[in-house]
């Protein structure tokens with residue numbers, strides 16, 4: 001499914017636009033009267049989304065506003081300030097021009113994308129630099145990419161590890177050249193962490209080290225990574241995923257800590273989460289935020305354990321925020337559950353970052369992709385409204401991949417179409433949903 005630019009209709013459309021703007025200027029188009037348009041207003045810093053409010057914020061104070069009050073007394077209809085329409089899709093179809101997502105949301109949150117080494121071609125870099133101001137390495141900053149076994153063995157010390165950030169270097173340099181910030185993903189995780197890291201002599205197989213040695217290795221690893229980044233690339237990292245996916249209620253523990261395939265739990269014990277945050281706080285720069293990152297953060301039974309664990313960390317001053325991965329589909333989470341979740345974490349005083357957003361769909365028909373766009377717009381509507389009405393600190397939203405063909409959701413024989421750009425890097429309807437375009441409905 002590709003959106004075809006309609007350049008041939010340029011003249012006709014221009015005329016329509018001129019007519020529309022003329023009508024608007026004449027005050028004939030005064031009131032946005034449906035929820036979709038209401039949601040669009042969330043993009044405008046000055047706008048008030050509440051359809052029940054009369055937008056009288058400006059009334060207090062200046063003379064011009066007093067005139068408006070007098071007009072009300074004389075039963076003239078109250079005039080709402082004109083809102084900039086978001087007609088990005090229409091403009092794209094006419095001119096091929098896109099807005100910048102980073103620019104659109106620059107006063108609210110970072111807009112990020114996860115990239116792998118393979119994504120650093122010129123054309124992708126240009127697109128990323130024009131659309132995003134935050135970057136996550138899909139794999140290149142994970143422990144298995146960063147821990148250097150030979151250099152570690154060469155240190156000759158059971159309690160110290162060596163790292164090598166070369167795999168992440170293209171991302172780091174690209175980000176620096178383009179004024180893009182990086183979310184560091186991730187320091188402590190049960191997956192994509194080499195087995196030898198937990199073994200005596202850093203050997204494959206063999207005996208596990210003691211809890212004390214493993215705690216020392218954890219501190220060494222976190223210190224090495226943070227010091228490397230903050231010494232060589234100061235100011236680049238704004239958020240650290242300190243621990244990823246430590247809660248797994250199905251494993252049956254009272255504290256919800258993941259047991260299955262979790263060598264951190266096996267060797268250190270359930271307090272590995274707190275230890276990781278303790279070391280991260282010790283070595284992070286002052287303005288860097290520490291996050292716990294997980295999937296299904298809106299699942300109510302999982303939330304129970306997440307909240308308990310995070311509250312304990314908060315009491316000790318060790319955590320700043322929760323990373324909601326948000327690998328979703330078209331119906332789950334329900335939008336009310338999503339809103340409830342954000343409100344809940346907001347009430348806890350947490351900063352929230354959407355760290356791995358994608359929306360699973362195998363339907364690449366026009367209709368299917370319009371549904372996807374609606375879903376993106378619905379999610380954005382909730383996020384924007386939570387920021388504006390509830391003071392939610394949602395500071396970053398990252399797409400887990402740039403284009404559909406690079407998504408982790410693709411299965412052999414079953415392609416997935418979950419992102420904002422197609423395989424040829426054309427924007428999809430979902431892009432315009434994310435941009436809160438007026439032409440995308442949130443109902444589907």
Ligand code: GLA
Nearest residue numbers: 138185244295325327356408
């Ligand atoms: C999890 C991890 C990510 C990534 C995705 C799947 O969400 O946090 O790093 O591996 O799974 O691609």
